[in-house]
Amino acid sequence: MRRPAAVLALLAAVSLALSAPALAGERHPSQAEMEGEIICPTCHTTLDQSSSPIAERMKAYIRERIAQGATKSRIENELVAQFGQSVLASPPKKGFDLLAWLLPLVGIVAGAAVLGLLVWRWSRGREAVPRAGPAGLAPALDPELERRLDDELSRFDA
């Protein structure tokens, strides 16, 4: 009963993690936000850290498109069409690049699972209670060993 609930909770977490950026793409961005998420193709820094001719041109383009009411995803797609995927500071959420978003989440979940398993095994090891011997004071001997001990003692007494 607990396992399906855990799986559902995990799926919900993954869906939320992936959907939040998608929803953000449909709103109207600010200039500062776009300049922080678009890479200057010659400088390889974000636009807000570059004053190269092409960076200035891209800033002007973004300013113009924001004034025209374009959404964030629309502006990003237009810049990608002009300059390629490398113009985005974040990897795209499709194809092979989706791994860049999923792997950290998978790593956290896997790490938590391993940690949980180790803690569970450790607690099981601590719960194991040794067999009590006579009067409950000491652990009992192996029966074969006890028989051999008795034989030796009887020979000694003899």
Next chain:
Amino acid sequence: MPTLKSEMGAKPLKSGVQGATVAVVAALFGLLVWKLVSQGNGGVAKTVDTGKIAVAPGWKLPRLDGGGTLSLAALRGKPVVLNFWASWCEPCKIEAPVLEQASQKYAADGVAFIGVDMEDFKSDARSFVKRYDVSYTIVRGSRALWEPYGLTGYPETFFVDGSGKVVGHYAGQIDVKQVDEGVKRALAR
């Protein structure tokens, strides 16, 4: 006190985790080595600058005028002057008339002048072409050409002979004399 059974169960898990860790570290190290080996040989530019001849890396790029694509392979048999430029590049503006005049001068010899527009808005590239009356073919380049050609900036010009070998390279603004030298070398082979 841990039992023998619990200790025996923990050993495979511990070995598995250790093995997986070693495998991940080895894979990352291998990736680093591959990346270092596969890059940084300087591309065609470095090879030609040391006096050797290199095969021009192939490409298939969209034409700026919207007329489909053009590939380097389609130009086999003709000497090619390959000029990498951008509309925002000041030296590119200065050398544009030199290249245009040379393209007309050597048209009868079958020399193809190709301008590869890099890291540019299409509209800006079209404005540049109109402003400087560029009549030769312009294609839209991509960053993927940077490494194979060994580009270091714009403009850069390569001279390719009819068999597809790069016989000359100039980084920076090119003048009439340098264009003539490069074309003669490409025509001679």
